[in-house]
Amino acid sequence: xxxxxxxxxxxxxxxxxxxxxxxxxxxxxxxxxxxxxxxxxxxxxxxxxxxxxxxxxxxxxxxxxxxxxxxxxxxxxxxxxxxxxxxxxxxxxxxxxxxxxxxxxxxxxxxxxxxxxxxxxxxxxxxxxxxxxxxxxxxxxxxxxxxxxxxxxxxxxxxxxxxx
Numbered sequence: 518x519x520x521x522x523x524x525x526x527x528x529x530x531x532x533x534x535x536x537x538x539x540x541x542x543x544x545x546x547x548x549x550x551x552x553x554x555x556x557x558x559x560x561x562x563x564x565x566x567x568x569x570x571x572x573x574x575x576x577x578x579x580x581x582x583x584x585x586x587x588x589x590x591x592x593x594x595x596x597x598x599x600x601x602x603x604x605x606x607x608x609x610x611x612x613x614x615x616x617x618x619x620x621x622x623x624x625x626x627x628x629x630x631x632x633x634x635x636x637x638x639x640x641x642x643x644x645x646x647x648x649x650x651x652x653x654x655x656x657x658x659x660x661x662x663x664x665x666x667x668x669x670x671x672x673x674x675x676x677x678x679x680x681x
Contacts, residue, residue, distance in 0.1 A: 518555055525569075526551075529576045535633045536580035538622060546583055550576045577638060581648060584630060620670045628663035635660050 526547070533546050553575050561571050621629055634640045634648070635656070642653040642660075649656070 521554070522551060525572055528569075529572065532573055532576045532638075533580050535618070535621075535637060536577070536630060537583055542583060546576075546579050550579050553579070573638075577634070578648070581630070584626060620667060623670050624663055624666045628659050628666060631656055631659040632663035632667070 529550055530543065530547055533543050533550070537543050537546060550572075554572055561568060621632060624632070630649075631645060634645045635642070640648070642656040645651075645656040646653040
């Protein structure tokens with residue numbers, strides 16, 4: 518158990534941090550995730566995927582459950598068409614990771630969660646819809662809006678020159 522903890526604690530901390538902002542809650546979720554891992558380790562099936570994927574999925578689901586319990590509401594957007602054609606500025610691809618994550622954390626939770634699931638953790642819209650209990654079109658709409666908000670955040674607060 519100690520070897521698993523030592524190997525994955527940093528990775529899981531940062532996975533949870535992508536969804537949950539408060540360090541107190543991150544630490545509690547991290548503890549909960551390791552308890553789930555150790556209590557259910559016999560259910561891990563190496564023929565279905567890597568251990569890293571399994572443990573990361575547990576962390577993501579725990580983070581999403583935490584957000585649900587704390588009323589991060591992911592309801593369908595009223596006016597999807599206004600955001601459907603948002604273009605992402607090339608500046609997004611030039612930011613350093615830490616700066617980008619700071620700016621991602623500045624957008625509202627309900628958009629940040631979808632952005633993180635799709636762009637960082639690699640889930641598709643159908644998977645996101647299933648995890649969050651929303652439609653795939655809602656997931657796409659939230660992602661588009663998150664990208665637009667992120668673009669606006671970058672453009673409005675770009676005080677440091679972008680390194681090329």
